[in-house]
Amino acid sequence: MKRIRTEDAVGHVLCHDMTQIIPGVSKGPRFRKGHVVTEEDIPVLLSMGKENLFVWEMEPGMVHENDAAERLAALCGRENMTWSETKEGKIELKSAIEGVFLVDSARLFAVNSIDELMIATRRGGGTVHPGDKLAGTRVIPLIIREEKLRQAEQAAGSAPLLSVRPFVRRTAAVITTGSEVAKGRIPDSFTPVVERKLAAFGIRMTEHILVEDGQENVLTAIEQMKRRPVDMVLCTGGMSVDPDDSTPGAIKASGADIVTYGAPVLPGAMFLLGYYGDGRPVMGLPGCVMYAKATIFDLVLPRIAADVRLEKRDFVAFGEGGLCLGCESCTYPHCGFGR
Ligand SMILES: Nc1nc2c(c(=O)[nH]1)N[C@H]1C(S)=C(S)[C@@H](COP(=O)(O)OP(=O)(O)OC[C@H]3O[C@@H](n4cnc5c(N)ncnc54)[C@H](O)[C@@H]3O)O[C@H]1N2
Ligand code: MOO
Secondary structure (H helix, E strand, O other): OOEEHHHHOOOOEEEEOOOEEEOOEEEEEEEOOOOOOOOOOOHHHOEEEEEEEEOOOOOOOEEEEEHHHHHHHHHHOOOOOOOOOOOOOOOEEOOOEEEEEEOHHHHHHHHOOOEEEEEEOOOOOOOOOOOOOOEEEOOOOOOOEEEHHHHHHHHOOOOOOOOEEEEOOOEEEEEEEOHHOOOOOOOOOOHHHHHHHHHOOEEEEEEEEEEOOHHHHHHHHHHHHHHHOOOOOOEEOOOOOOOOOOOHHHHOOOOOOEEEEOOOOOOOOOOEEEOOOOOEEEEEOOOOOHOOOOOOOHHHHHHHHHOOOOHHHHHHOOOOOOEEOOOOOOOOOOOOOOO
């Protein structure tokens, strides 16, 4: 910080707010802390009685907070996002589309480990709508060393830290397993739940089949459904330890590359996800998906719908927060489940 003559202040950064009082008209900050003094400001400052100013020394190698915020926002990404104007050293990013919001957590962690700057985002993996806030960036001091920004850019790497991907999968085949349902002993109350959950992402159930228990039966149904022009295959029921539970074995036998059978999520421990060679996902949905308000199916569906390939580590990461607290009135996704 240094004291300089107002006439010499063009291009310098003010260290504090400057109040202007025009009797009977206005009283308030005429210039904000952080403002970069322009030629036109000089007569105004002089009229406010400011013949000298306290300014930050804009030495080479220092960056103003507004320019720094833009450098940080650039690390976040632009595609399918809107940027607010830079105000008081902050930029807010919002979604321009409906889709799934993704965060590269490890690289975001690395950037935020650097002092004097920050990027805060909403949790990744969930659905966002146009206008939803995604992230905000700013630096902590009014001016920051260029070197710090370079460190952040290095930690972030070349790919954007954040992305929003539109929902692109449109159709699903549902295979409802269980002799009690296939034989009509009880009504099928699982399929309507699955249809409703898919519909929230614009996915239609274009194929549906009921099959009796038994690995051969389920396998035959899966093979039949795989040949149809559907974007994903879903099997309901038969996912646990009962001798008649043969869905996981049938999915494996159908040639899927299994990402996970089992996940650190309750409800949803018995969930299975695999992919066929052509990239289409196949899932085994345990009984809890039918009766619980929110389950692992809700946690993975945004990414499945956006054709973002899930890996084993994505499931491992669910463990902390993967326990649904079973609140009397469910507020999912506005709760800690899966976060
Ligand atoms: N000893 C253990 N028991 C259970 C375990 C376990 O680890 N050890 N896991 C539990 C968990 S967690 C879940 S979730 C369920 C998984 O159930 P399944 O996916 O195997 O479901 P089913 O056994 O096929 O059915 C359970 C229940 O739901 C009824 N059902 C199934 N499909 C339909 C349908 N389409 N419409 C209406 N009702 C349906 C079925 O009749 C059964 O009553 O396992 C726990 N048990
Ligand atoms: O763990 Mo089951 O698959 O939760 O309800």
